[in-house]
Each structure stands twice: as structure tokens, then as C-alpha cells.
Amino acid sequence: MLKDITLGQYFPGDTAVHRLDPRTKLILTVVYIAALFTANNWFGYLLVFAALAAVMIIAHIGPKAVLRGLKPLIFIIVFTAILNLFFTAGDDYIFHWRFIKITHTGVHNAVTMALRVMLLVAGTFLLTYTTSPLAITDGLEMLLSPLKKLKVPVYELSLMMSIALRFIPTLIEETDRIMSAQKARGADLESGTLIDRAKALLPLLIPLFVSAFRRADELATAMECRCYNGGEGRTRMKVLKMHRGDAVAFLLGAALMAGVILLRRVSL
Amino acid sequence: MEPIIQIQNITFAYGDAAVPALDSVTLDIYPGSFVTVLGSNGSGKSTLAKHLNAILLPKSGKVLVKGMDTAQEENLIPIRRRVGMVFQNPDNQIVANVVEDDVAFAPENLGVEPGEIRRRVDESLRAVGMYDFRMHAPHLLSGGQKQRIAIAGVLAMQPEVLVLDEPTAMLDPRGRREVMDTVEALCREQGITVVLITHHMDEAARADRVILMNRGKLVRDGTPREVFPHVEELRALSLAVPDATELVHQLNAAGMDLPADILTAAECAEVIGGVLCR
Numbered sequence: 001m002l003k004d005i006t007l008g009q010y011f012p013g014d015t016a017v018h019r020l021d022p023r024t025k026l027i028l029t030v031v032y033i034a035a036l037f038t039a040n041n042w043f044g045y046l047l048v049f050a051a052l053a054a055v056m057i058i059a060h061i062g063p064k065a066v067l068r069g070l071k072p073l074i075f076i077i078v079f080t081a082i083l084n085l086f087f088t089a090g091d092d093y094i095f096h097w098r099f100i101k102i103t104h105t106g107v108h109n110a111v112t113m114a115l116r117v118m119l120l121v122a123g124t125f126l127l128t129y130t131t132s133p134l135a136i137t138d139g140l141e142m143l144l145s146p147l148k149k150l151k152v153p154v155y156e157l158s159l160m161m162s163i164a165l166r167f168i169p170t171l172i173e174e175t176d177r178i179m180s181a182q183k184a185r186g187a188d189l190e191s192g193t194l195i196d197r198a199k200a201l202l203p204l205l206i207p208l209f210v211s212a213f214r215r216a217d218e219l220a221t222a223m224e225c226r227c228y229n230g231g232e233g234r235t236r237m238k239v240l241k242m243h244r245g246d247a248v249a250f251l252l253g254a255a256l257m258a259g260v261i262l263l264r265r266v267s268l
Numbered sequence: 269m270e271p272i273i274q275i276q277n278i279t280f281a282y283g284d285a286a287v288p289a290l291d292s293v294t295l296d297i298y299p300g301s302f303v304t305v306l307g308s309n310g311s312g313k314s315t316l317a318k319h320l321n322a323i324l325l326p327k328s329g330k331v332l333v334k335g336m337d338t339a340q341e342e343n344l345i346p347i348r349r350r351v352g353m354v355f356q357n358p359d360n361q362i363v364a365n366v367v368e369d370d371v372a373f374a375p376e377n378l379g380v381e382p383g384e385i386r387r388r389v390d391e392s393l394r395a396v397g398m399y400d401f402r403m404h405a406p407h408l409l410s411g412g413q414k415q416r417i418a419i420a421g422v423l424a425m426q427p428e429v430l431v432l433d434e435p436t437a438m439l440d441p442r443g444r445r446e447v448m449d450t451v452e453a454l455c456r457e458q459g460i461t462v463v464l465i466t467h468h469m470d471e472a473a474r475a476d477r478v479i480l481m482n483r484g485k486l487v488r489d490g491t492p493r494e495v496f497p498h499v500e501e502l503r504a505l506s507l508a509v510p511d512a513t514e515l516v517h518q519l520n521a522a523g524m525d526l527p528a529d530i531l532t533a534a535e536c537a538e539v540i541g542g543v544l545c546r
Contacts, residue, residue: 222361226374237372
């Protein structure tokens with residue numbers, strides 16, 4: 001049953017968006033977020049939304065997938081909206097009853113905040129939908145490599161991340177196995193109060209941790225046997241290369257940002 | 269011929285253990301040979317393997333790989349590059365999410381330039397017959413396939429010696445056959461020296477030389493034909509001889525006079541047939 005969990009959010013594909021260099025996509029995601037927070041009126045948001053929709057269409061990612069990504073965040077979105085709705089200071093009341101005050105600014109803030117959070121999350125989901133976790137790791141490593149001069153262990157961090165990704169399916173399989181083993185001995189993992197269930201997890205977690213440590217130890221030895229010696233002097237088989245598509249994408253990103261800045265001047 | 273690995277009277281104990289895991293072992297391994305180290309659990313065979321590429325260092329005595337002492341820090345990478353090592357559990361040796369990226373790990377560590385890495389990765393994957401799986405995710409492969417990926421990952425260093433520490437222990441019969449065929453081909457066709465640690469006698473039967481270990485000591489050293497007829501001794505070490513050897517042994521015990529150095533069913537059939545036709 002644990003096997004049904006889809007790992008990462010990556011939808012493999014071969015569209016123009018999928019083919020972009022992961023660095024380009026990472027940078028453009030940042031540009032997109034910046035544009036989103038620069039926008040201050042409906043025209044701005046509309047432009048950001050249009051950009052999002054265009055990428056979704058090119059990448060063949062349906063609105064369903066994006067909405068599914070938003071689902072777990074409904075609570076946060078509604079909560080931010082409600083906070084903004086009731087606790088925005090101002091005197092342009094629409095509704096006033098004892099201590100409950102709803103202002104025009106409040107309504108405006110609630111709607112725009114909810115919109116921003118949704119657009120933000122949808123945009124970053126699009127990155128993970130179209131880029132494999134490994135490519136994201138590689139891209140991040142390359143983008144952060146200037147930090148190596150400041151003694152930030154960029155290579156080691158990215159290796160840790162990719163090893164973690166590599167071992168997720170292995171550990172899920174192991175969890176499944178331990179669960180079956182404990183159930184076979186009469187462990188009850190599914191009923192009782194929350195505290196009971198948390199306690200029932202202990203016989204699951206302890207063997208899992210022990211085995212994870214044993215695996216880590218063996219992996220370290222195997223890596224040493226393959227001449228792992230830290231990030232220094234290492235080369236890569238796959239060197240990331242920017243193509244013409246990346247240049248086009250950067251231009252479009254710049255256009256989006258410029259458009260949003262121009263639209264700031266338009267007032268309703 | 270110069271030995272490629274020289275083990276000179278080494279002794280090793282884990283921590284403060286009173287009983288040494290290795291006790292005065294001396295052994296020369298020659299280039300291009302297929303050597304198996306046989307022994308039951310706790311015989312010291314895995315400990316011996318870990319001495320061959322400086323994962324463990326002897327408490328006394330010396331291990332020389334192409335004349336380089338494993339105890340010297342500056343020899344570490346040159347030794348590990350030449351002596352590749354494959355372990356029991358394939359899951360715990362694979363580093364990357366994509367087969368070809370995993371095979372590239374060792375040459376990347378060695379600072380080989382990208383085009384050459386690509387060439388070595390393709391070549392290594394072809395050598396183990398896994399080229400078609402180069403873009404797959406390792407966790408979706410079978411045990412035997414994963415173990416072959418692990419072997420390819422070591423081959424990409426272009427080692428001269430391949431040490432395998434019970435590489436088939438966690439595999440089903442089919443996976444075992446895949447791995448053993450691959451290993452034997454690497455030795456016979458590419459001239460890579462193979463040191464196989466195992467407790468499966470049928471795997472040992474394919475080697476040129478069998479080294480028998482018990483309680484940290486080297487107790488017998490010879491070709492499979494020389495070692496296997498010592499059925500009682502092997503049984504005392506809880507090792508099961510191949511069925512053919514066992515049958516000939518029992519027939520001899522029952523009063524027949526057959527040559528004892530029989531390894532395969534075909535040989536066994538031939539000698540028994542020879543006796544019956546006489």
C-alpha cells in the first residue's frame with residue numbers, strides 16, 4: 001500500500017518546457033515569484049496567470065494536476081484569507097457588528113493573498129512537474145557552485161539530496177516489509193487513539209532506523225571503494241548545457257517581469 | 269609471473285577482540301586468475317577481502333597491490349582504482365537514481381573527462397549485459413540486474429582486480445547464474461583477475477584456484493580438483509561439496525575405486541559409465 005505513493009511530482013515528458021535546462025527553470029521560477037509579488041493590481045495578476053497557463057499548455061500539464069497539488073494547501077489558503085478578511089485595519093467598512101469588522105481593504109487583501117499563494121504554489125509545482133528531482137539537484141548544485149568559494153559544501157549537499165532521493169523507494173519497500181512482519185506478530189497499527197497509534201509506530205520505526213544506519217554504513221564503504229574522496233577534483237559525465245530554447249525562455253521571463261512592472265502604473 | 273596482490277603474513281582483529289579475524293595469512297594472487305575464497309560464516313573470508321583494497325589495514329604484516337603497500341595513505345586511491353570491490357547487498361552500493369549515472373560515479377570521482385566517462389560507462393554496461401537498461405531506475409530492477417549494475421560501476425574504474433564479497437548471497441538462482449556468468453566472462457575474456465568470496469561450492473568449482481579458510485587461517489589452497497575431494501574436511505567446515513563429488517565420495521566409501529576429483533555431473537556420469545561398461 002505504501003508503494004502507491006508517487007515519488008516526487010515529476011511527470012516525464014518531452015515538451016519544450018521539459019527540455020529546458022534545470023538551471024533555466026530554477027531561475028525562471030524565481031523570476032515568476034518575483035513578478036507575482038511585484039504585481040499590485042488585477043492586470044498584473046492576469047498577466048502572471050496567463051504566463052502560468054501558457055507554460056501549463058506547452059508542458060501538457062492539465063489544470064487537474066495543478067489543482068491536485070493545491071488541495072493539501074486549501075487550509076493554509078483559506079486561513080490566510082480569513083485572517084486578512086477580519087484583521088485588516090481600515091475604516092472603509094462594508095460590515096460592522098460589535099467586534100467583527102470587514103473592510104474593503106480587507107476583502108481586497110484576502111482575495112489577493114489567496115490568489116498569490118495559489119499562483120505561487122502552482123508555479124513551483126510546475127517546476128517539479130516538469131523537472132526530475134535529479135535534474136533539480138544538478139541544477140541547484142551548478143547554480144550554487146559560486147558558494148564553494150565561501151566553503152559551503154555545495155557538492156556534498158547535492159550528493160546528500162540525490163542519495164536521499166535514491167533511497168526513498170528502498171526504504172518504503174523496507175517499511176512495507178517491517179509492517180507486514182509486525183502485523184504478522186499481532187501488532188495493531190490502525191486502531192486506537194492517536195497516542196495509541198503513535199506508540200504502535202515505535203516497533204516500526206526502530207527496526208527501520210537500525211536498518212537505515214546499517215545501509216548508510218555499507219553505502220559509505222561502497223562509495224570509498226569507488227574512490228569517493230569528496231567533491232574536489234570531481235568531474236561530471238553529463239555537463240549541463242544551455243540551448244537556444246533557454247535563451248528564449250529567459251527573454252520571455254524578462255518580458256513577464258517588464259510587463260508586470262509596466263502594469264503597476266495602470267490604476268483601476 | 270609477478271603476483272598482482274601479495275599478502276604477507278597478515279593478522280587482524282576487530283577492536284579488542286581476543287580472537288583474531290585473520291591469523292597469519294600469506295597468499296599471492298596472480299594476474300588473470302579466478303580465485304575463490306571459501307569458508308563458512310566467521311571464517312575471516314570477508315575480512316580478508318576488505319584487506320585487498322585498503323578498506324581494512326592489517327594489524328601486522330603487509331598487503332601489497334602491484335608493489336604498493338595498502339598501509340600508505342598516498343597509495344589509497346591508486347589501489348582502490350585497480351582493485352574494485354562488489355558487496356553482498358546491491359541496494360546498498362548503488363548511489364544514483366539512474367543506472368548510467370550510478371556507473372559514472374567512480375570515474376567522476378577520479379576526475380576523468382566527460383567524453384571518456386561516457387565511453388567507459390557504455391563499455392562497462394555492455395560488459396555486464398545491462399546497456400539496454402542504462403536509463404532505468406535501479407530500484408525497479410531485479411536483484412541479479414542490480415548486482416550487475418554494481419559490477420559495471422566498479423568496471424568503469426578499469427580495475428585490474430575484481431573482488432566480490434558474496435555477491436550472490438541475496439539473489440535467487442537465476443540472479444546467481446547471471447552474476448556468475450558475468451564474472452566468469454570478465455575473467456576469461458577481459459583478463460580481469462577475480463577474487464570471489466563465497467560459501468557456494470558450485471561457484472567455487474568454476475574457479476582456477478580455491479582457497480579454504482577456517483577461523484582466520486588459510487587451511488587449504490589448490491585447484492578445485494585438489495581441494496574438493498577432501499569431502500570430510502569440507503563437511504566439518506559446514507560446506508557442502510557439489511553433488512557429483514559427493515556421489516563419487518560415497519561410492520568410494522562403499523568400496524568402489526573411482527577418481528575422487530570429480531566436479532560436474534557429466535564427469536561423474538562418464539566415470540561411473542566407464543566402470544559399468546568394464
